Amino acid sequence: MAAERKSEKRDAILALLRRVRCHPSAEWVYNELRRTYPGLSLGTVYRNLRRLTESGLIRSVGVVDGQERFDGNLSAHGHFVCQGCGAVLDVELSEDGLDALAGGGSHGRVTGVEVRLTGLCRDCLDKDIRA
Amino acid sequence: MAAERKSEKRDAILALLRRVRCHPSAEWVYNELRRTYPGLSLGTVYRNLRRLTESGLIRSVGVVDGQERFDGNLSAHGHFVCQGCGAVLDVELSEDGLDALAGGGSHGRVTGVEVRLTGLCRDCLDKDIRA
């Protein structure tokens, strides 16, 4: 069988995504893991992020400032994306609301839900006021 | 004053986005409008889509298969994105669903909401069964 072979790099990427609070891009993961694996290739990071996403072990948060961002937290929650600094923060969603969102299944089989709020985070609001 | 000057191309792009049901990419808009404006430049389409989005006359639906998609329908609704064919379909959001999103304001000022369901549309489900 075409089994999935054990891979130290892939395990490290998954562990990193599960550990951190932020929502990393491929490049961020690359720079972070290069400290442990100096020979790490950027292509390896992209390939494994893709595989992990396809296998459902992590999920994509979508593209922010041109870069795809990932999340190792699979629990039901949304994201607040700051248009000023690109920060991505978790947003709790109520049970009822999530059930209501899931109702979109009339178009086919729904396999994922992503709720994105965009705006300015507190820090960037403060900067605006000063400017 | 640095006023915004009248622009036939920008008006045409806005009118097109308001008229169509689909959720076009820049290239789709370009190909469509070139029939009316043979000398239209792709850069002009990108520039105006960006301006229209920034001024809130249209909104971005996010990136699908590497291309950003836009929507001239500003009413509150979500989107179903088919991972098979890339189709984007409107999804009605219930009151409860919308209420669920209200909690995100604690991180700052929320200016936009996007709800994206991903999965396989009916057509692509049928194809899978045949294969």
Add this chain to the structure above:
DNA sequence: TTCTTAAATAGGAATCATTCCTGTTAGGGG
């Protein structure tokens, strides 16, 4: 253990959506 096969990887080239740059055109106030 040794052999074998294909997955995993590094490194770099290729792709492609999007943005940027430059010279030109044209809207509209004075």
Add this chain to the structure above:
DNA sequence: CCCCTAACAGGAATGATTCCTATTTAAGAA
């Protein structure tokens, strides 16, 4: 009619992501 500058076309540049190839390596079989 003049001037300033937004809007534009055309094409070059950018940059995230994917693809390609030679090499390494996991892990089942002999």
